[in-house]
Amino acid sequence: MSLEPGDPREGVRPCACPSCGYVLDAATAVKGNARPKRGDISVCGMCGLMLVFGPELELLRMPMALFEELPCELQLELMQARALAAYARAKGGLG
Numbered sequence: 001m002s003l004e005p006g007d008p009r010e011g012v013r014p015c016a017c018p019s020c021g022y023v024l025d026a027a028t029a030v031k032g033n034a035r036p037k038r039g040d041i042s043v044c045g046m047c048g049l050m051l052v053f054g055p056e057l058e059l060l061r062m063p064m065a066l067f068e069e070l071p072c073e074l075q076l077e078l079m080q081a082r083a084l085a086a087y088a089r090a091k092g093g094l095g
């Protein structure tokens with residue numbers, strides 16, 4: 001399967017959320033069109049769990065200690081992403 005440039009699934013290995021089991025197969029960068037890399041942070045679009053990409057780009061639950069080390073602005077962006085996930089859920093999914 002080939003993807004259009006800029007497709008949110010590009011460079012993302014489908015991986016189940018460690019909390020809700022929803023298979024996440026796309027990622028959207030907060031800024032620009034960056035692809036995820038090891039150590040990048042993310043939020044489950046379904047349950048809002050904060051995630052970090054592991055060495056194989058698998059999704060891991062973000063340790064609270066890591067969250068606390070993040071710059072304030074990033075913590076804020078994560079909280080906003082969680083709120084957006086909750087909003088999308090309330091509206092009946094991501095679709």
Ligand SMILES: [Zn+2]
Pocket residue numbers: 017018019020021022044045046047048049
């Ligand atoms: Zn989840």
